[in-house]
Amino acid sequence: xxxxxxxxxxxxxxxxxxxxxxxxxxxxxxxxxxxxxxxxxxxxxxxxxxxxxxxxxxxxxxxxxxxxxxxxxxxxxxxxxxxxxxxxxxxxxxxxxxxxxxxxxxxxxxxxxxxxxxxxxxxxxxxxxxxxxxxxxxxxxxxxxxxxxxxxxxxxxxxxxxxxxxxxxxxxxxxxxxxxxxxxxxxxxxxxxxxxxxxxxxxxxxxxxxxxxxxxxxxxxxxxxxxxxxxxxxxxxxxxxxxxxxxxxxxxxxxxxxxxxxxxxxxxxxxxxxxxxxxxxxxxxxxxxxxxxxxxxxxxxxxxxxxxxxxxxxxxxxxxxxxxxxxxxxxxxxxxxxxxxxxxxxxxxxxxxxxxxxxxxxxxxxxxxxxxxxxxxxxxxxxxxxxxxxxxxxxxxxxxxxxxxxxxxxxxx
Numbered sequence: 001x002x003x004x005x006x007x008x009x010x011x012x013x014x015x016x017x018x019x020x021x022x023x024x025x026x027x028x029x030x031x032x033x034x035x036x037x038x039x040x041x042x043x044x045x046x047x048x049x050x051x052x053x054x055x056x057x058x059x060x061x062x063x064x065x066x067x068x069x070x071x072x073x074x075x076x077x078x079x080x081x082x083x084x085x086x087x088x089x090x091x092x093x094x095x096x097x098x099x100x101x102x103x104x105x106x107x108x109x110x111x112x113x114x115x116x117x118x119x120x121x122x123x124x125x126x127x128x129x130x131x132x133x134x135x136x137x138x139x140x141x142x143x144x145x146x147x148x149x150x151x152x153x154x155x156x157x158x159x160x161x162x163x164x165x166x167x168x169x170x171x172x173x174x175x176x177x178x179x180x181x182x183x184x185x186x187x188x189x190x191x192x193x194x195x196x197x198x199x200x201x202x203x204x205x206x207x208x209x210x211x212x213x214x215x216x217x218x219x220x221x222x223x224x225x226x227x228x229x230x231x232x233x234x235x236x237x238x239x240x241x242x243x244x245x246x247x248x249x250x251x252x253x254x255x256x257x258x259x260x261x262x263x264x265x266x267x268x269x270x271x272x273x274x275x276x277x278x279x280x281x282x283x284x285x286x287x288x289x290x291x292x293x294x295x296x297x298x299x300x301x302x303x304x305x306x307x308x309x310x311x312x313x314x315x316x317x318x319x320x321x322x323x324x325x326x327x328x329x330x331x332x333x334x335x336x337x338x339x340x341x342x343x344x345x346x347x348x349x350x351x352x353x354x355x356x357x358x359x360x361x362x363x364x365x366x367x368x369x370x371x372x373x374x375x376x377x378x379x380x381x382x383x384x385x386x387x388x389x390x391x392x393x394x395x396x397x398x399x400x401x402x403x404x405x406x407x408x409x410x411x412x413x
Contacts, residue, residue, distance in 0.1 A: 041151045129159060313382075332350065
C-alpha cells in the first residue's frame with residue numbers, strides 16, 4: 001500500500017472507536033433482524049443437516065483447488081489439511097448450535113483472529129463464505145421441513161453475522177497497525193523535538209561564544225591585510241583566513257536558523273519576480289557561470305502568501321545545489337513556476353550526477369552531507385521553511401540523469 005493511501009485510511013478511521021463486543025454483536029443482530037425465533041429454527045436444523053456437512057466440506061475444498069492462489073496455499077499446508085477439514089466441519093455444525101451468545105461471538109472472533117494471524121487475504125474470507133452460503137442453501141432446499149423459507153432466511157442472517165464478526169477482526173487488526181504506526185510517528189516527532197531543543201540550546205551557546213569573537217578576529221585580520229601590498233607573499237594567506245572565518249560564520253548562522261526557525265511573516269508576493277530576482281543575483285555566482293540556465297513561467301502572475309526573505313533563501317539554496325550537481329560544462333539548470341488549483345509550484349531541475357537512493361533517503365537529515373564543504377543543513381532548512389509556510393518540498397533523482405526538486409506553496413487564485 002502506498003504511503004499516501006495509508007495516510008488517507010488513517011485519517012478516515014482515526015475517529016472510529018470500536019464498541020464493546022457485546023454492544024457490537026447486539027447491534028449486528030438488530031441490523032440483520034436476527035431473533036430468538038431464528039435461533040430456534042436454526043437449532044432444529046442441526047440433526048437434519050449433520051449428515052450433509054462432510055459433503056459440504058468436500059465441495060468447499062474442491063472449489064478452493066480450482067483457484068491457483070488458493071491451491072498454492074493448500075499445497076503449502078497439506079500436512080494440516082485433515083485438521084482444517086475437521087475445523088470446518090465443526091464450524092458448520094456450530095452454525096446450528098442454537099446458542100448465539102457472547103461465548104459464540106468470542107469463539108467466532110478467535111477464528112477471525114486466526115485468519116488474520118495466518119495472513120489469509122480478506123477476499124478469500126468473503127468468497128469462501130459465498131461458496132458455503134450457496135451450498136447450505138441448496139442442501140436446505142432439499143429438506144422436507146416446515147417453515148423452510150424462514151429457516152433459509154435464518155441461515156442467511158447468521159452467515160451475515162459471521163461475515164460481520166470476521167470483518168471486524170480484520171478492521172480491528174488494521175486499526176491496531178495504524179495506531180502503532182501513528183504512535184511510532186509521534187515518538188519520532190517527540191524525539192526530533194527534543195533533539196531540536198538541544199540543538200537550539202547549543203546554537204545559542206555557539207552564537208554567544210563564537211560569533212562575537214569571530215567578528216573581532218575578522219576585523220583584526222582585515223586590518224593586518226590592509227597594511228600589506230598586493231604583491232606581499234602573506235596577502236593570500238590573509239585572504240584565505242578571511243574566507244575560512246566567513247565559512248565558520250555561515251555554519252553558525254545555519255545552525256541558528258535550523259534550531260530556532262523564525263515564524264514566517266507572510267505577505268502577498270509575486271513569486272515570478274521573486275525567483276527572477278534570485279536568478280539574476282545567482283548568475284554572478286562562480287559555480288553558476290558554467291551552467292546553462294533555463295526559465296519557464298516566471299512571467300505568470302502567481303501570488304503567494306509567503307515570507308519573501310525565507311523563500312528567497314530556499315530558491316537560492318536549491319539553485320546552488322543544482323549548479324553544484326552539474327558538470328563544469330554542459331550543465332543545465334531549469335527553474336519553472338506554475339500553478340495548480342490553490343498551490344504554486346517552484347520546480348528546480350538539473351541534468352547533473354543525480355543522487356543515489358541511499359543518499360536520497362537521508363538528504364533531509366540535519367548535518368548529513370556528501371560535500372567536502374558544507375554543514376548538511378541546507379536542505380533541512382529549506383524543508384523546514386517550506387513546511388512552516390504550509391507547503392511541501394519533494395526531491396526526485398536518478399543517478400546519471402539529474403535531480404528535480406519541487407516546492408509547493410499556498411497561492412492566491
